[in-house]
Amino acid sequence: MTKNQNWKRLAAAGIASLTVFGSSLAAQDELPSREEMWAIIQKQQEQINALLERVDTTETKLVETEQEIEVTAGKVETTASFVEGYVSSGAASGGSASAAERTHLGGYGELHYNFGKADSADFHRWVLFLDHAFNDDIRFVSEVELEHSIAGDGQPGEIELEQAYVEFDLNDTDTAKAGIFLVPVGILNETHEPATFYGVERNNVEKNIIPTTWWEGGVAYRHTNDSGWAFDAAAHTGLFAPTSGSKAFNIRSGRQKVGSAEASDGAITTRATYSGTPGLQVGFSAQYQTDIAQGTLAESIDATLVSAHADYQRGGFGLRALYARWDLGGAAPGINGADEQFGYYIEPSYRFATEAGDVGFFARYSVYDNYAGSASNTEDAFFDIGMNYWPIENVVFKWDVQFTDYANSAKDEEIINIGVGYHF
Amino acid sequence: MNLNTPRLTSLALAAAMAFAYSTFGDTPDEEVYLAPESFVAESFDGASPKPSVLWITNELKPDIQKILGHDYPALRVRYWKDKERTAWILEEIGKVKPITVGIVVEDGRITRLKVLIYRESHGWEVKHSFFTNQFTDAELTEKLRLNKNIDGISGATLSVNALKRLGRLALFLHQQALR
Numbered sequence: 001m002t003k004n005q006n007w008k009r010l011a012a013a014g015i016a017s018l019t020v021f022g023s024s025l026a027a028q029d030e031l032p033s034r035e036e037m038w039a040i041i042q043k044q045q046e047q048i049n050a051l052l053e054r055v056d057t058t059e060t061k062l063v064e065t066e067q068e069i070e071v072t073a074g075k076v077e078t079t080a081s082f083v084e085g086y087v088s089s090g091a092a093s094g095g096s097a098s099a100a101e102r103t104h105l106g107g108y109g110e111l112h113y114n115f116g117k118a119d120s121a122d123f124h125r126w127v128l129f130l131d132h133a134f135n136d137d138i139r140f141v142s143e144v145e146l147e148h149s150i151a152g153d154g155q156p157g158e159i160e161l162e163q164a165y166v167e168f169d170l171n172d173t174d175t176a177k178a179g180i181f182l183v184p185v186g187i188l189n190e191t192h193e194p195a196t197f198y199g200v201e202r203n204n205v206e207k208n209i210i211p212t213t214w215w216e217g218g219v220a221y222r223h224t225n226d227s228g229w230a231f232d233a234a235a236h237t238g239l240f241a242p243t244s245g246s247k248a249f250n251i252r253s254g255r256q257k258v259g260s261a262e263a264s265d266g267a268i269t270t271r272a273t274y275s276g277t278p279g280l281q282v283g284f285s286a287q288y289q290t291d292i293a294q295g296t297l298a299e300s301i302d303a304t305l306v307s308a309h310a311d312y313q314r315g316g317f318g319l320r321a322l323y324a325r326w327d328l329g330g331a332a333p334g335i336n337g338a339d340e341q342f343g344y345y346i347e348p349s350y351r352f353a354t355e356a357g358d359v360g361f362f363a364r365y366s367v368y369d370n371y372a373g374s375a376s377n378t379e380d381a382f383f384d385i386g387m388n389y390w391p392i393e394n395v396v397f398k399w400d401v402q403f404t405d406y407a408n409s410a411k412d413e414e415i416i417n418i419g420v421g422y423h424f
Numbered sequence: 425m426n427l428n429t430p431r432l433t434s435l436a437l438a439a440a441m442a443f444a445y446s447t448f449g450d451t452p453d454e455e456v457y458l459a460p461e462s463f464v465a466e467s468f469d470g471a472s473p474k475p476s477v478l479w480i481t482n483e484l485k486p487d488i489q490k491i492l493g494h495d496y497p498a499l500r501v502r503y504w505k506d507k508e509r510t511a512w513i514l515e516e517i518g519k520v521k522p523i524t525v526g527i528v529v530e531d532g533r534i535t536r537l538k539v540l541i542y543r544e545s546h547g548w549e550v551k552h553s554f555f556t557n558q559f560t561d562a563e564l565t566e567k568l569r570l571n572k573n574i575d576g577i578s579g580a581t582l583s584v585n586a587l588k589r590l591g592r593l594a595l596f597l598h599q600q601a602l603r
Contacts, residue, residue: 077477104520106519106520131520133520133521136543139545167545169545175545187578190579191578191579196581224548226552227554228549228552228554230548275549275577275578275580276549276552276554277554278554278555278558278574278575278576278577279575279576279577280578281577281578281579311578313575313576313578314575315573315575393581393585
């Protein structure tokens with residue numbers, strides 16, 4: 001049975017019952033007449049039609065509102081994307097920010113107090129980095145350092161340009177640079193922000209044997225690979241060691257700092273490092289220089305440096321170890337024993353997190369000798385113990401005690417060092 | 425062996441320039457290891473779901489600041505979601521430039537973390553899986569830290585820290601997206 005038929009039957013039944021109802025109504029005079037009833041029905045029909053119209057309008061409005069919301073959401077999305085693009089492209093400040101964003105300022109510094117036979121306070125280093133990326137592949141890197149706070153005639157400090165080079169990314173794995181750069185050797189020479197190492201003062205081995213901070217001018221090349229190996233090769237200016245006096249052939253005294261440096265005899269440095277296991281880095285460096293007297297003696301004083309280091313951090317446990325050794329040729333360095341110079345240290349440490357920042361403890365045993373070729377005992381040894389406290393990762397407070405064991409025991413002392421350092 | 429500096433330097437410079445000239449022409453602007461779209465597709469077995477958007481509301485800002493140490497530099501984060509699995513493409517500055525990282529989180533733990541675009545000249549080790557594999561199974565603690573130790577890389581502390589922050593951020597955003 002169709003719906004239509006159903007309706008017809010219902011209607012027929014309805015009419016029949018209305019007729020019955022109607023005849024009974026007719027008997028009651030107080031009820032509305034058929035005409036009046038018809039008028040009521042017509043009026044109700046009008047009201048129903050009016051209501052239907054309003055429902056229709058409301059539905060249309062609802063659909064329109066939904067569409068409007070959709071359009072608004074789209075607009076918000078577009079605006080958000082635009083603002084993000086605008087901000088990140090630097091267009092927000094008239095396009096000049098993009099150039100400014102490619103120039104980066106950074107720096108680090110450290111203030112030290114040393115209490116030993118003589119007490120001293122020293123703002124040891126104040127360093128400013130200025131880098132500029134010409135594009136994603138070519139960048140300029142520089143580092144200017146003010147040492148010991150005051151520079152000038154008769155003042156303790158100096159202003160030094162420690163790095164200034166242009167670096168080129170040749171591909172994903174190879175980079176080349178030219179200019180003044182830090183010699184790729186040891187642990188501290190290239191990475192020496194105060195928060196990255198233990199002890200207020202840098203260790204004596206890297207200071208007197210490597211000799212950190214050591215920079216030269218020249219060209220360098222680096223290749224890295226997926227297994228965690230990196231290879232460096234650099235051709236650069238060399239040391240110019242004094243050839244007489246108490247510092248004859250002392251390595252640290254040979255640093256020219258690329259200031260109108262004597263450059264008749266250069267050096268080649270190579271390094272291999274492996275950091276393919278998280279927390280571990282091992283490195284090997286070798287350097288050869290034809291004449292660290294730079295042609296000022298009748299003979300050539302060729303010099304070879306070999307060094308190896310390991311830097312291991314697992315959980316809170318850390319271990320750093322380094323060995324470095326120089327061999328000088330010619331007859332002159334043999335006179336005071338400077339033909340052989342070496343040093344080593346081992347430094348276990350433990351670092352842990354607290355609510356208020358990280359705390360680390362360390363101990364270090366170090367030995368170095370700039371005159372190891374001499375018959376007498378010229379070896380100096382040091383034992384350090386102390387702690388670092390990092391309230392945040394860029395700021396460190398340090399405290400340590402150093403016990404000395406000089407070859408000349410009259411120099412022995414205990415030194416308490418306190419320091420604060422930062423980098424950004 | 426006659427190793428005088430001028431000769432050596434000019435020779436090396438010439439070699440470097442020749443090499444640079446021959447390689448620079450078609451070098452891409454940045455080192456893209458895996459396009460973000462490919463990362464997302466890979467993370468959902470080839471069928472990327474439609475991206476969703478999580479707005480960084482004022483309610484989320486304090487926790488994000490606690491994780492990053494600064495505000496997230498966008499109004500909203502796009503992500504991809506399929507059941508309990510979400511994928512995120514996030515950026516954070518290492519030393520100077522942003523590192524783009526893809527992170528997949530499932531049931532509140534990191535199942536995959538991959539460096540997609542690396543722009544820094546230092547800390548290259550963090551790009552490699554021997555480092556990023558450490559993040560697998562890391563979860564977020566109540567204090568918004570990772571529940572496992574990530575061993576660092578000597579000389580690459582800033583890049584390592586940037587990746588740790590992004591790992592925490594992805595876990596936090598995952599919680600918000602599934603709320």
